[in-house]
Amino acid sequence: MYDYLRGELTYLSGNGIVVELGGVGYSIVCANPFSYQPLLHRETKIYLYQYVREDAIILYGFKTREERELFIRLLSVSGIGPKNALAVLASGEPDEVIQAIESEDSKYLTRFPGIGKKTAGQIILDLKGKMADFSVDGRASADTVAGNATLDEAVDALKMLGYSEKEINRVVPELKKKNLTAELYVKDALRLLTHA
Template identity: 35%
Template sequence: MIAYIDGKLTYKDPTYVIIDVNGIGYQIKISLSTYSSLPTGERCKLHTYLHIKEDAHTLYGFTTTAEKDAFLHLISISGVGPNTGLMILSSLSVEEIQQAIVREDVRTIQHVKGIGAKTAQRIILELKDKLKKEVLLSDATSAPATVHNMVRAEALSALVTLGFAKTVAEKTLDSIIKREGSNLSVEELIKFALKSS
């Protein structure tokens, strides 16, 4: 499997690109969103999927792993081939596709050229639970990450100023966030840390 291709973009078309890697030109099919984010003549990296049929080996490329993941989800559905998957990604953003599936919005998916009501319903039915789990996981990791990055950094700085050793302060803050949750303010974090010392 070819996971990605990194080289010079020598040709760019709304439906495909050619990337030169050490003198070999790889022709890669792309979506419109990938097309609009690629600069011509510059080095670029595309995350790729190699589709193998009896009569052809076709590379599909994406600027983001999120778009590639959405594509892989879509082509796992019976009746949705790689070209249809690319058509959906050219018509809707990854976020729009995810929201339409999670909200069971058949009409949004059906607006894509070549997608009928039955195919749209099948996409929603088969991907709904999978995407809901992914959304819950990303929400669960992004909320603590925000606290971890901004509020935690401010609290850490304050504790070090107050005379705490940095490593001790870090361990203390992490255990507080784990115990009390990720919605604490800087002041609350500092108070908990001072009480636990």
């Protein structure tokens, strides 16, 4: 399975984007393709989910690992398919959706296309209490540092060192103010994390 793809965003359409890597254009279905407009003709990193069915293999793309994880968890709910899960992601913020699930707010969930009362109840039944490990601290996740590949590499290195998403997100705003090599980003992050 693919984790992410990094390449040039070459095309946007109503239902997805095309990212070119090594001379190959990957067609990726996204919740809100036009949110990628600022990254058009620039290098970008897209987190992927490969969906396989009898008649098709489809790549779904997300700006953050958290969005992808919420998509996967929604797919695990009986009656929810990729189209419904994308509608939830396109229309709501992941942290708001999680809050609605945890507080059993079926009214909030039924505002999404294709989600009726029965399906909202099923989402709550299947996912309530299983979202505690789900961290969406701020919409500027450490996973999405658009246009700064070296900072992305540093964030990946910090994760390998065992730092949590929450800890990393706390220092990323300070790191974004600088233009460093990946190695220096890591050193600066470690300084910030150990003196916090």
